[in-house]
Amino acid sequence: xxxxxxxxxxxxxxxxxxxxxxxxxxxxxxxxxxxxxxxDALSFGEGTLYPALRALxxxxxxxxxxxxxxxxxxxxxxxxxxxxxxxxxxxxxAWLDYSRSVDxxxxxxxxxxxx
Amino acid sequence: xxxxxxxxxxxxxxxxxxxxxxxxxxxxxxxxxxxxxxxDALSFGEGTLYPALRALxxxxxxxxxxxxxxxxxxxxxxxxxxxxxxxxxxxxxAWLDYSRSVDxxxxxxxxxxxx
DNA sequence: AAGTATACATCGATTATCGATGTATTGCCA
DNA sequence: TGGCAATACATCGATAATCGATGTATACTT
Numbered sequence: 619x620x621x622x623x624x625x626x627x628x629x630x631x632x633x634x635x636x637x638x639x640x641x642x643x644x645x646x647x648x649x650x651x652x653x654x655x656x657x658d659a660l661s662f663g664e665g666t667l668y669p670a671l672r673a674l675x676x677x678x679x680x681x682x683x684x685x686x687x688x689x690x691x692x693x694x695x696x697x698x699x700x701x702x703x704x705x706x707x708x709x710x711x712a713w714l715d716y717s718r719s720v721d722x723x724x725x726x727x728x729x730x731x732x733x
Numbered sequence: 734x735x736x737x738x739x740x741x742x743x744x745x746x747x748x749x750x751x752x753x754x755x756x757x758x759x760x761x762x763x764x765x766x767x768x769x770x771x772x773d774a775l776s777f778g779e780g781t782l783y784p785a786l787r788a789l790x791x792x793x794x795x796x797x798x799x800x801x802x803x804x805x806x807x808x809x810x811x812x813x814x815x816x817x818x819x820x821x822x823x824x825x826x827a828w829l830d831y832s833r834s835v836d837x838x839x840x841x842x843x844x845x846x847x848x
Numbered sequence: 849a850a851g852t853a854t855a856c857a858t859c860g861a862t863t864a865t866c867g868a869t870g871t872a873t874t875g876c877c878a
Numbered sequence: 879t880g881g882c883a884a885t886a887c888a889t890c891g892a893t894a895a896t897c898g899a900t901g902t903a904t905a906c907t908t
Contacts (some may be wrong), residue, residue: 628743629835640790646855652838666896668857688846689903691855709840710901717832720831723750724825725765733736735905743864781865782889805873806886 629678630670632709633660635698637699639706642697645671671696679705745785746794746837747824748775750813757812760786784810789790796819 637643637651645667655660674680679702685693698706752758752766760782767802768776789795800808813821 629839630895631836633835639840644855650746654863655838656834657837659830660838662896663898664855664857665859665898669895690906691902713835713839717835719771720748720828720832722772723748723770723775724744724828725754745864774892777865778867779886779888780867780890784864805874808886
């Protein structure tokens with residue numbers, strides 16, 4: 619990757635949790651949903667996704683179960699735990715604080731203070 | 734550092750370039766200025782700062798000279814090159830694109846489209 | 849029959865950032 | 879005048895996040 623390209627940059631956990639807030643979803647679907655919501659601006663490979671899911675599950679922010687009902691390969695479906703909902707609120711606030719701070723330093727437009 | 738803490742996260746180069754856009758400044762002063770503009774929300778140690786300055790200088794986005802006029806230790810004063818001004822425009826746009834995308838996925842307020 | 853999309857997973861490499869440590873000067877205050 | 883904090887440079891190893899490549903398998907489409 620070219621140096622200094624802004625990619626996922628530390629927000630992957632928040633992105634995943636935010637997607638799971640809407641509904642339980644399997645790994646592959648989470649990645650597609652993040653791409654879709656961001657109009658393909660945010661995208662990452664499996665080597666980024668699956669370790670992140672494992673870390674979030676280990677921290678009990680998400681939990682998983684296998685869905686073998688549909689056709690095709692079995693899907694590992696993840697859902698937010700109560701602790702994960704709390705964590706989402708935390709990282710969402712952290713993101714707002716951080717991005718407003720960067721805006722200030724970079725001299726971008728102020729965004730509404732409504733958190 | 735705790736896992737999943739949003740820190741500088743890939744924007745350090747942009748932050749430095751943005752500060753230097755206002756006026757030439759030495760390393761220590763750049764760090765203080767970023768802290769000050771962000772109300773201490775963005776902060777980092779010398780082990781982060783100096784390698785970043787060296788990389789930016791190697792890429793010819795900034796250039797340096799020693800200021801021995803004042804009291805105290807000599808200051809290495811950095812200033813933006815024309816190429817650095819271009820680079821700043823590029824990373825500033827990249828930051829806006831990126832942060833708007835994260836906002837979309839995280840479900841934050843939309844920020845004004847005025848770039 | 850071939851190719852694409854879905855869906856899981858691992859692995860090593862790279863890179864950014866962190867945290868600790870070191871040197872030296874200046875100014876302040878007790 | 880002794881000590882501490884602030885200023886100001888710098889290096890170094892550790893860590894953690896992310897990348898990119900690779901692998902398996904099924905399903906659907908052409």
